Amino acid sequence: MTFDGAVIKEQGVTFAIVIVKSHILNSSHLIDEARTDFSSHFPGMPLILMAQNSRGVPTYQGRKDIVNFLSKIDYRRIPWKRYTV
Template identity: 65%
Template sequence: MRFDGAVIKEQGITFAIVVVKPTVLQQHSSEIEKVRAGFSRYFPRMPVILMAQKARGIPTYHGRTDIVKFLANIDPRRIPWKTYTAS
């Protein structure tokens, strides 16, 4: 499996962002949490934020509220995106 994501350290907090399809964030919250938990094994001991982009490229974040608020004010082009390969 391959996915795009980033690890960021900001204001003393290290967290991960994982890009998902918009339909993932349209699911019931328990299903979203299952997706987040699945990615947590690749980013141990870090909060995982899920990010989807709408058709116009506008990002939507889901996760810890303080981190989501922070990311809402950041241009997503400034995020150090990387493609991860997971087995």
């Protein structure tokens, strides 16, 4: 399995972001499933899920303070990496 994500340290908090398909953010069951699947790759870190709409506009789901921070920055500045597990 491969996925795109990033680990960021900001204001003393280290957290992970994982890109998911947009339909995942529309279902609490799928959100929980994605969190379970990806959290093992980022142990002990808050996990943020990100999806993009057809125009590339990101939507974030997760801890509110981190989501608020991410909503104010250009997602292209995030150091994305492709993970293979």
